[in-house]
Amino acid sequence: MGMAEHILLGIQAIFAGPAVLGIPLNILMVIGGLFFGIFIGATPGLAGPMAMAIALPILISIFGYEASALLPIVGFLLGIMKGATLGGAVPAILFNTPGTPDALMTTYDGYPMTQKGEARKALKAAHFASVSGDTISDIVLILCAPFLAVFVEAYLDLPEKSALIILSLTFIAAVMGTSISKGLVAIGLGLFVAFIGSGEDFYPRLSLGVDAIAGGFPIAAVVLGSLIIGEVLFAMLEARSQTQQQGKIKQIVLKVAGKLTLKDRLSLLAYILPSAFIGTVIGALPGIGSTLAATLGYSNGKRRHHLRRKEGEPAFGQGAVQGVASTEAANSAVSGANLIPVLSLGIPGNAAAIFLILAMETVDGLNPGPSVFRVPSEGINSEMVMAFGLFSLMILANLVNWLVGGQVMQLMSIMARVPRQILMPTVLLVTITSVYAQETSLYALICLLGFGLFGLFMRLTSIPILPFVIAYILGNILERTARQAFSSTGADPYFLFSSPTSILLMLSAVLIICIFTWKRHKK
């Protein structure tokens, strides 16, 4: 079967399975995820990855581990990812509080528009730009991921794949955080934790003879603990510090008004398209994230607006609708493109992608990596069918987002009023409960809270957390690939330098460290 048949089977797959009120479950899940994501994004202090982290163990408990569970589970997570980016603009525009970190730039023009009584126009512009950016990014994903995977599978052998993972980890260490040294520390720690309780010997290595860690730490406890619990504890410390300095938060009187005409929408495209391009490129690179995409998109829009601004039009930072559109298109375009390295290489690029990989690795049916898009000589590649099923669900989520996302977004503005003192402890308890639901052991909760404190320590010392988690996820894959590469090259100790491609990849890793060290030193 060729790729076209796999695409058709993928589209059919989303209609398969049980239906609720006549709507196929897979479709219902992605729509549910989208609305839940908007709700989460609209709540200041919560972000998409947090909701994905809480939802994943619950979804696994409901749907199980079989291949039939993949589309509803990953579909729901994809919906959250898309919805949260859109929802993040709501409190940014209405209350000058970014719902998600990447919506910070949205406050610069969104909130001044609210103060001028144009909140509805700002929300509509954010919705239009966000969904446009997301759709463009998804199209690039669907077109690029299969070809990149086929290229990797055809041209990269085991030594090159090992070198590629090393290059990705190095890149993530270099671009994240305040210093490369700290990024590399995070990578080293993540790899080391991954190696605990694993290995090929009968004795589980580094387990200190303790049965509980003989199989390694529970993966949900490590990832959710360091990423989510650590973040919640850090947010609590910040809130405590704010309470001590500023006292109580002021209530804001809200006036939602303003229109976005068709002419406005067409003129915004000149800002949306370049921003979507920037977001897509940034999203395809592992580790950079949507905050930088939003910053670059905003800066690019600002330059353009400065050159073309008509008399009487507000400048960027003073309530320009173009500012909202430039930011939202860029940060939303990251979400589709960050699946390019996930699906084609098996390498997560940001926190949301980590939970998608975690879901795909926990549930049967799709092991992210170059083999996903391998066209078989006969029969079907069920992984490719699943991948195209996911693409179909993403397109569907975009359609729903186009149709009703704007209305849902406005309804969720109420969430911005929930006090953080109630929200943050509740998120902590829900995370604890959902991990227990999956692992059914207090030991898992001890690990979860332990890694939560470890995550807090990393945040307090400015050691970036994401390289730690990505290295933890890729650690055993890297070791397995390196072991196979070592054997396949006849125990060549220099297997990482055995071909021009692997030499190039390893040299690139060294070069990245040198360039970023030099750049930071110069700053």
Place this chain on the structure above:
Amino acid sequence: MAKFTSLKSDMFLGAFLLALALGALFVWIPLDIDTGLVERVRRRNVIGDTLAPTAAIILIILASGSLILSRSHSQPVASFSSGLRIFGYFISVFTVTLMVMRYLGPLFISLVNETSAAELNYRNLRNIWPLKYLGYVVGGTFLLSVLSHFMDNGLSRRRVALFFLITFMIALFFDLPFEDILLPPNGDV
């Protein structure tokens, strides 16, 4: 909030990580892994279990060495003792929460046994409402209340009641629709 990111604290962090990494390299890895870096298995050389953790530790040593030697610019320093207090506080709160969740239900049953001469067993009753929620709801309410107090420097009775309600709602959310899901501590007892 001040982070521990000054020149001095980066040096301290680097030294701390370096000490841990050296301990792992020279004590933990040699004592807790039986194989070498490379091993001979069935007349073939294969990578041993020691190689990967050793490589990770060497990376940490190099990076922490670089942190010690780096010339980063100074920023405000939070006192080390306040950092320790924060961690001590969270550890205490989590420990009490987990203890309450784990032991409150069984403790209640043993009290009932003592006062009524019954011979009940928590394990047999862990699916019965409201006993199955007891440890979770009380522990959860305690956790939410204490953490909210930590953030806000104050706690009203009304808020404690709200947290009780929230915890109860979470318990219902997980328990009612999903038959297989167990709330803490019912999977452990």
